[in-house]
Amino acid sequence: MLHKRLRSWARRQYKRRFPLHYAKDKGLQPYAKPFADSLVLVQKLQADGLIVANAPDAAQFIERNNYYRFKVYLRPFLTSPGAKDFIPGSRFEDALELHEFDEELRRFVLGLTSTIELQLRHKLDQRITVYSSDPFWYLRNKHYRTFPAQTLRMARHTLERSHEEFAQHYLNKYHSGVGGEFNFLPPFWIVSELLTIGQLDYLIRNFDKSSFDNPTPTPNQLDLLARDFGAYNIGYLQKWVEYVRNIRNWCAHHSRLWNRHMATPPNVERSLSKSIKAASKHRLYHSLAMLRIMMKSRGVDDDIKSTMIMLFTKYPAADANKDKMGFPSNWQADPFW
Template identity: 35%
Template sequence: MPYSLYLKPYRQPIDLINDLKGKNLLFSNEVEAEKILSQISYYHFKIYLHPMLDLQGTNPKVYRSNSFFESGVELYRFDEELRILMFKAIAKIEVKLRSRLDHLISRTTSDPFWYLDNSLFFIVRNNTYAIDSIRDKISNDFNREKELYASNYRSKYYNDKHDKYKNLPPFWIASELLSLGQIYKIYDAINHSLPTIDFDNLAKEFGAKDYKVLVNWIRCIRDVRNRCAHHSRLWNAKLSIPSNLNNVLTISSPNKHRPYTTIAVIQKMLKKLQIQNLDLRAELEDIFNRYPFANNHMHQAGFPTNWNTDPLWIR
């Protein structure tokens, strides 16, 4: 495929407004619109105008009649609040994922350094690269950590569990440095078929049918968490479908690749863990009520019309 020189020029907010007006988009307040487009990258923002495009017309780049720029801003603000809410909910689950895994394996093995034991992980042809890459990341982060708990440990202790990682602390300390992505990698790397540790029972604590389903759910919520952390569009993002949805939802989603199915998994986990200080249903209802345009397009986020009547959302 031949390359072509990129020649699109930078455009001032007023130029963008004029271009959108030429495509049939209306503005309630052009001064405010110009201010918004000077603060938000148009490349980042324009996807929120997409629901108003006349995709069935002769020119799919033109907006439908009576479509307003401010509706796109409303959808943008809705997405911001949705990401903040999901970030808060996932944080509560993340803490439990760290602690419950550590409690289970440390209690069963009587080894607080269990994550340094290769026999607990899938090792292919004696290649420990996958689990060692996680240990290397923990080691690098731990050696750079300036908090007192880390410097105090480094100045006093070592372990005799692994020659390469003698500097590393017990998992309950090391886990403080883990991102959700790294937590997922550890869950995924564990040999859950070991008969001495009941990993399926751990999964049931989080509302999953078995350990494989739990690992899949962690990957799905990691993907949502990453979008939240990087301020990426979430409301109608195409995501992986969580496993075993029939164990989660009674009312099916109109689009299982959209965020609602993972949000439902998050609710399932919060409910099973009996986390009381976050009413996810009430907060979602509040956001939808404050942003009617988003509420009118909830199917694009995978929400069924009567989503809040599903038994999942009834405490």
Template identity: 30%
Template sequence: MGHSEGGRSAQHASWALSYISYYRLRAYWLYYEADPEADNHLFKDGTTLEAVLALYEFDRRLRLLLMDALERIEVAARGAWAHQMAMVYGPHGYLNAALYPRTDRFQANLTQLQSEYDRSHDVFVDHYKRTYNNPPLPPVWVAAEFISFGLLSKFFSALRGRADRKAIARRIGFDDRVFQGLLHHLATVRNICAHHSRLWNRSFTVTFPLAQSPASLADTIAPEADRKLYNTLSMLLHSMGAVAPESDWPNRLISLIAENPTGDFAAMGFPDDWQQRPLWRHLCPD
């Protein structure tokens, strides 16, 4: 290595450690260590800082792309929940304890909703606060604007009536039992993305039931990858077809996946035949 090249590499390393930080980058160079369980931190032969930074950048772009889909699905879920609750039970019907079989969970959800309402400065929320004081919480279509994704999943899963859950889930493209678990999972994925944490080869602790229908989805998911990103991406592909059918998100996803700098798709849970599975087949070039 020449003197100038060595100087540039040292500057690059100094920049990376200063602006990304050692501990954040370590989550990515662990992949390149010969034995991540050992204390010697020896790298595989041929590992470079550029390779680690390429993986970091790939993961950063992956998080941003997922946030795009998660935003669309979250907005659609909020709208589906508000529509069902308002049409069937009226503006404040969602606050009726009789809709929820577990009183303790309903009260906990209500307390959290009040807290989120108190913190919100959304224009609709401020209008309600200035204009009304009874009921203390606003109509469901206003609540849908400030409720967190995690709390929305709790309200959905707490509903007594399966007909309500089915009507909401159908608008997002899923069976209600699958959607109940998926909402919780996607809320955790959203938090991972929002906190800029490693995503690409993560093993998720919060999973979701494997869909049995439609056939295109059931034949795409990989049961052996129940904690890996592949199944999450497959579920997002299916749901985006329902909530944003004209979006180019699927094509952007397949383009980014092809740029995986490690070439290791198994670490993301992708099965060997993923390109031939229904939801991916039409996206992959021959």
């Protein structure tokens, strides 16, 4: 393992220090494709077999959007992965439909992840603050495998520059009594409002589980937190929160979501019907199931089934390609939904 890491490090160093030699060794060519305006790009698509009903409108759409980004919505209509020619009968409008479907899908899923983020902040505070009887528990080194100093510095930076009334009120009246560089950070129920879901994820992944033990036979306090969100233990919840963070970032940054390859959330498949198999475990279907489990465990309506039915009805091109999202053809028959 050590030798493998050393070889990998050596390759990275060679690539960084001698980029032209590395490129020559790999047979890479200098990029020399000329700039093409939107109308030329539409004409190229037509030459490759794509039906474009209204070339000026298509060119105007490409002018307003990043063509490279739009190309991913054309891929399902290619004759094979990596090919340039399109399946006979493929239309520009079908790819545009997938693009619009993805836009609506991202807005919906972003709302789900935002709800989970709020629930996670609240329940984490409730579980650990009550358990520890310490509103500043998150500042104690004993609760972490690696103390999250940089994350707390970022929270402090946000607090000190915040114009929110709650932040100014605390800073002008209190301190924690903890001492050290984080002495002026507030209780966790306040600081949690300043943390991004990525920072929240970092805290959870760095918890030292042993510092949250309960007297047997009561489960560990972190496992109880996990069960608040439908996960069996904190290990599963840590993974789920990581995946929620990733999904949230893809949605917020307008990245392709609908047929993206995703990690399979652990311990989710057991909740789905064994007789209705997902077309792929590494697509959105399993991640939506994870979000549903988390929200249902918190007593929050998710509307996933009704929204997806509506979107598939509104966008037939997406419905025809739902297997690329991992959806089984008969997914609605699964009692899980």
